Amino acid sequence: xxxxxxxxxxxxxxxxxxxxxxxxxxxxxxxxxxxxxxxxxxxxxxxxxxxxxxxxxxxxxxxxxxxxxxxxxxxxxxxxxxxxxxxxxxxxxxxxxxxxxxxxxxxxxxxxxxxxxxxxxxxxxxxxxxxxxxxxxxxxxxxxxxxxxxxxxxxxxxxxxxxxxxxxxxxxxxxxxxxxxxxxxxxxxxxxxxxxxxxxxxxxxxxxxxxxxxxxxxxxxxxxxxxxxxxxxxxxxxxxxxxxxxxxxxxxxxxxxxxxxxxxxxxxxxxxxxxxxxxxxxxxxxxxxxxxxxxxxxxxxxxxxxxxxxxxxxxxxxxxxxxxxxxx
Numbered sequence: 001x002x003x004x005x006x007x008x009x010x011x012x013x014x015x016x017x018x019x020x021x022x023x024x025x026x027x028x029x030x031x032x033x034x035x036x037x038x039x040x041x042x043x044x045x046x047x048x049x050x051x052x053x054x055x056x057x058x059x060x061x062x063x064x065x066x067x068x069x070x071x072x073x074x075x076x077x078x079x080x081x082x083x084x085x086x087x088x089x090x091x092x093x094x095x096x097x098x099x100x101x102x103x104x105x106x107x108x109x110x111x112x113x114x115x116x117x118x119x120x121x122x123x124x125x126x127x128x129x130x131x132x133x134x135x136x137x138x139x140x141x142x143x144x145x146x147x148x149x150x151x152x153x154x155x156x157x158x159x160x161x162x163x164x165x166x167x168x169x170x171x172x173x174x175x176x177x178x179x180x181x182x183x184x185x186x187x188x189x190x191x192x193x194x195x196x197x198x199x200x201x202x203x204x205x206x207x208x209x210x211x212x213x214x215x216x217x218x219x220x221x222x223x224x225x226x227x228x229x230x231x232x233x234x235x236x237x238x239x240x241x242x243x244x245x246x247x248x249x250x251x252x253x254x255x256x257x258x259x260x261x262x263x264x265x266x267x268x269x270x271x272x273x274x275x276x277x278x279x280x281x282x283x284x285x286x287x288x289x290x291x292x293x294x295x296x297x298x299x300x301x302x303x304x305x306x307x308x309x310x311x312x313x314x315x316x317x318x319x320x321x322x323x324x325x326x327x328x
Contacts, residue, residue, distance in 0.1 A: 005118050009165050013045045045164050050172075052157040054145075062149035073147045073188040076195025081187070083198075117165070122229050124244075134160075134167040136200060141169045143196035147189040153177040224249040225262045 020042040023031040035041070041048045062069060094112045117126045141158065148155060154174035161168050178186060207214070212221040224247040236242045250256055254265035 005165070013164075016042065016047075017044065039159070046161055048159060048161040050157050050159040052155075054158055055155050058145045058149045058155055058158075062146050066150065069146065069150055070188075073143075073150065073192050073195070076143075076198075077184075077187045077191040079198065080191040080194045130165075130167055134169070136197060137168040139196050139200055140193040141171045143192035143194075144173070144189060145171045147192035148173050148178075151181055151185050151189060153181070153189065222257045223247070224256055225259060 039050050041050065090111060097111075113120065115121050115129065117123060117129065121129060138160075145155060145158060148171070154177045156172040156174060158171040159169070161170060173189075178189070181189075211219050227242050227244055227246045227248065230237050230242060230244065234241070242248075248256055248262070251265045251269055254261075254268060256262050256265055
């Protein structure tokens with residue numbers, strides 16, 4: 001799926017780049033006017049929107065509570081500088097785990113996990129992911145812009161872009177103005193974006209832990225785990241299997257309340273010997289859509305060696321018991 005998405009995106013950008021080159025080469029006046037009025041620019045695999053209309057707003061915000069804002073970015077520079085060392089160790093540890101997984105087939109838990117739509121991110125979540133990515137990028141660049149305006153660095157403009165399929169934001173600062181600043185002033189500007197991202201992560205983490213209280217009674221916690229994704233050809237997929245949004249409260253006699261309970265119950269059931277279960281005939285009739293067997297030999301048509309990939313139910317009768325006794 002991810003390869004298909006990449007191919008489609010590549011074809012779209014090739015077509016856009018081709019027409020952009022043709023229109024510009026032919027000096028197509030309506031097209032050039034459209035680009036100029038809309039402040040749009042096409043680059044290889046990138047669409048960019050640039051404007052200077054927000055410059056006054058950045059300057060106005062930087063003058064609001066000026067002393068507090070300077071202390072805010074000074075503290076952010078200190079925190080960001082301290083976090084550089086553990087960040088390097090975290091990157092090295094993640095790289096080592098990825099190398100061990102690829103070279104020695106060792107399954108290790110990744111602390112940092114790259115996100116690829118269609119691979120480890122369901123396509124139904126792509127819109128949420130891109131919106132979140134764009135908002136984080138805007139908040140990041142807002143930090144650079146406010147810190148630069150606070151240090152009287154000229155801001156040429158700012159804008160948004162789409163690189164491939166990933167959205168983002170940017171701010172255009174004057175290089176000449178930056179070189180006139182002291183190293184500590186430059187550090188405040190360079191670290192402002194990362195500092196804003198750190199604050200954003202802390203706020204998001206706080207909201208994650210207090211959701212149960214803020215959204216009560218619409219938010220439930222400790223009442224089971226919710227199915228968010230079902231892998232293709234999974235043993236619980238199909239008409240009689242699970243669906244996205246189902247809430248699992250138990251696995252046989254193992255009660256599930258949280259994610260930790262879910263993992264423990266799965267581990268316990270995997271370690272236990274496999275066995276069958278008797279269910280009421282009424283339940284079987286309700287799930288009759290999963291029965292694939294014929295009337296001649298339903299047991300062996302349904303519950304064969306391929307039934308590991310799908311849920312299967314069988315009406316057990318006296319004749320079936322006689323056949324079973326003859327075989328074994």
